[in-house]
């Protein structure tokens with residue numbers, strides 16, 4: 001059956017020393033009180049190698065927040081999937097709405113990134129989700145379906161098995177507005193049905209679909225209690241050990 005996962009997305013927060021301190025604190029907290037789910041922290045590139053050394057990878061998975069859409073070569077400032085993997089990281093977030101919006105990452109670019117991540121043995125946390133305008137126009141289902149078709153439905157069923165989906169309504173990210181657990185469950189069930197139409201029920205049942213967008217310890221238990229919500233992708237509340245641990249504990 002599919003995995004329950006709580007993944008942190010630090011975004012552009014924490015300098016190196018602060019990041020190591022947070023990872024160390026979380027590692028200690030989870031060694032003392034074993035989680036009931038998979039835990040992943042996704043950090044800025046420059047943190048990866050050092051954070052990799054301070055965490056117990058059997059308890060905390062490590063991921064990047066992005067990778068390049070090119071294999072290697074003259075792409076100044078870019079970081080390849082192979083480089084990410086070589087730090088000890090096992091995951092990469094791709095398709096985050098902030099990357100789509102601020103850095104103009106198109107479905108085609110994301111498709112390349114996904115292929116390179118998988119070719120280098122990384123698991124992909126692939127983000128989808130609608131804007132407030134799209135939700136108000138009741139277009140959320142169309143939007144998430146098109147995002148899947150545009151960047152990950154080209155994969156074989158075997159490769160799709162290495163994808164974790166994160167549904168993140170853009171209007172809920174960092175705004176303090178969470179989708180209600182009913183709203184989230186409705187669209188998670190729809191996403192699973194779209195995956196089932198494409199790859200069959202078994203693949204769909206094995207795909208973890210995380211909720212992201214102002215998820216915190218106070219609302220996580222209600223969200224995670226829904227049958228199609230398999231955990232969370234956590235931004236703001238992953239930046240303090242106690243807050244993040246509170247969400248992890250929602251699976252207890």
Ligand code: PGA
Pocket residue numbers: 009168172173174175212213214215233234235236237
């Ligand atoms: P948030 O961010 O938890 O701060 O809303 C979630 C995300 O963007 O992954």
